[in-house]
Amino acid sequence: MSLLKNESILIIRYPTPTLVKGHYIQGTPSFIYALANVQPINGDELLLLPEGNRKKGTIKIYSETEIIDNDILRRVDNRYTYNIAQINTCTVDVALDSTDYTCTINGTVFTHTSIVGATILTIVAGLVSEINLGSELVTAVDNLDGTYTLTSDIKGTLFTVSVDVNQSVVLDVENITEEYKIMQDKDYSVHDIPHYKVYGFLMGT
């Protein structure tokens, strides 16, 4: 996760309520967009919070835009995301002569026909070569142990794979999208942490 990046925040600021017949009437809020650096609080700062508030999601926000007590802050941008590439491992279970070994990726069939006297290693090598010559955005790597690994060239892009009866395939790494959310999708109310002062900081861009 990146704590050095700034992110856009929305500051919702309500004016001082007006008294009408003894009742406080909330005015129309103003909306201010600002850039801020959002940091989690550490253990010492957690202890400064009032009891009962220590299990709430609390963050620190640094910004050149003024933020005052009773402001409400909201996240604006999407969460930062990063993807993980899908990885499958295929295993040639049995070496047969003059047999078509296939690996189908995204519907594209890659075939290697084994020669007489073929071994598992030669079959794997042949399949890896066929796959890497193809146009599917998947890279095959010979593990030199009778298995070969298929890795998506584009993180976050799912691919399908199936093999013939003389092979087996397992999913090692699932294609997933990891998201880091600095500010969650909820309203944050601003409170001063007592006895805590920020004397100055450098804001990166």
Add this chain to the structure above:
Amino acid sequence: MAYRLNQEKEDAIYDFIVASCPSATVIWDKPNDTVERPVKPYITLNVIFGPEKIGDRGEFYYKELDTFTYKFVKKFTLSVNIYADSYYLNIMNDLINSLDLSSKLSILRLKGLAIWGKQGPNDIPEVVDTIWEQRSHLDIFMSYGETVDDIPGEIQKVELNGQIIEIP
């Protein structure tokens, strides 16, 4: 906005307190308000008890077909707290006097409110941080009448089975 009574009655109570103590800011002390208190002197109002029906079962009158009107007398307690650095007892004295002044009571009567009595005043200063905050407290017992329509239905007709015996 949440009203313990209704807006009309609460506005009348507010106007009565303001007319009685014009030098102080008057606010309703609602438990869900998070705003800052106003500058002193100020008065907080809170309905701490009721409104509750008093007396035996209320009177009810026939209104129209199947409909009856019930008349209740509801009583409630208004808690008044005065916060002032000085002259808080003077402000309280003005309020207590108003409980008997017709010109002030007319504000309440126009909205159907009546004052039954009071308890206090009580001088209840409290230490806030390192200084004493002067406070004076008064409970005012008030009531109003309320009519409620109900439709319990009526027995329109009764069917009897029997014989009419000639009366000698």
